[in-house]
Amino acid sequence: MNKVKSVLLLKLMLLLPMVITSDYSVHMKLKQQAVTSNVTTSVEKSTNGKTFGIIYPMTYPTYEMITMDATESAGKHNITLMVNAPDEANTEQQIRIMENMIKQNVDGIAISPVDATALTPVINKAQAAGIPVITFESDAPSSNRTAYVGADNYRTGRQFAMTTTRLLNNQGMILVENGLEEMHGLQQRLNGFVDYIRNETAIEILEVHYNQGNEDQAMTDMENMIDAHPHFNAIIGLDFVSVSASTLIWKAKGLKRHLIALGDSPTSENGLLNGQLSAVISQNEGVWGAKMIETLLLASEGLSVEELIDTGITELNQQVISPSKRDENESDGEYLSIFNFK
Template structure:
């Protein structure tokens, strides 16, 4: 199977090898404009075995999203689905809007997007839906849009779980630094709010500084290094996004740090960093399940079959035993 990356605004299809199309209960969700001739597919009915085309739009290129793509490719191949994957090198609202417009023009059968700005993308998400194209958001939501479903964990609860994890590590006292991604991305704001609310209510832990990386790995590393320089007596670093998490591993290696480092997102590289001591805990939203959930949800929606509006992928802590049902709070 040939796999192509989407960068610098280029729109290139990932054409998956044909599998066996799901039969019987799946049917077309309506007639929309045909795709460009480049696809080579006509929109015939389900029982003639036409191939569906789904698009996935990421905020930026990142190892976690590469894992999601691999899982989505496997699920798509099983169902004879052509997959279009697009991601700018760095987080970019204008690029996400352009990717959406191109997919609408092509007439894809479904779109999954992790929106970098939930409000700015409402109109183009609604435009896709008005053209008969199901849209699902994943990782971060656009709740004011007409999107069909949201796939991912509860981000406010994720922030709370991160707060509980830091609480246990520091015994309810200490000073932390926080790295996050794009300030307008709803999921990141919800994680930060969940973290701050928990710490304020249940601990004496102080947040010394919060910095945003805007989805840029080089900038993220510089931001983390600057925070560490400005606050050398910090007790722990908390990362609320994938970019900060991966950048923190490089900073920990370069500086030989032994402070607590809490990462977000499950990838083999972060797991290796956990084994090597650069990461203390990983908070995962079970990202390894997003790809299959995206394909399955779009397959149902594009076939006119109802599916849950919210698919909660839950939260897993890697590096310690699961959270108890009831815990004692400090103070």
């Protein structure tokens, strides 16, 4: 399935007017080298269209999925995309990337800010220059940004807690792994989770760690917590990076405890179907790309947009599976159930 998605992504990049100026991982750099000449030609042919920038906090497979969705939507409107991200989460690099997009006078920018406070001045600078800016995944509420696309992160944290409470029958000891400590959305998510667990349950939170967007650090954090608390009942991963790290640990150690992760992706779906994950809390990331393009297009035309575009929260687990997934995994005898929360 991943190979098929890679081929489709390459075809989209060849056919659609898209500029990629990112410091992506090695395999993404190889794709960029393969399409460099075609991209230049496409940009020259699309001078009547608009150019939007997308800035991620770091490079990660989930963001590649969002880029695919944004690319498909952009192609329908003759929009050129400039997609960029630091190799690792870095506020200063995000600021430099955004400053460069402002100098290039793009028609709109979507950014998931690593540090909302630090990014607020440059977001306001873009807005003052007539470039609409929207945030996604994590908001910068004190800035002059035009809109936020994504789910309510505090409610997402509460949903993690409610799912955890149900799976543990309202008792037990848990370990928590989170991403960037300075990221507004991730702090909201943790706050929602902790508030519910402490006020509504008998569950004990043993430790909380931040991996700062680094998968190796996430694995180290979780292995250390497991060693320190061998009788834990569940690990909760509140960020995208934790899901791949935790499933690798579950495979290596053969753990039978509960593991709850964030984000609907091939990694999380495989984790559910293979029994490593007990549940996945998704913010419906698959629609972010299209929502971002649609919102920027309206804003760049001077039209009003909703300030909060809520993509909702979905819980995935192993009870009922779609026909296509059942065909792919019928030997597993496991099922996927979907619950939507508004």
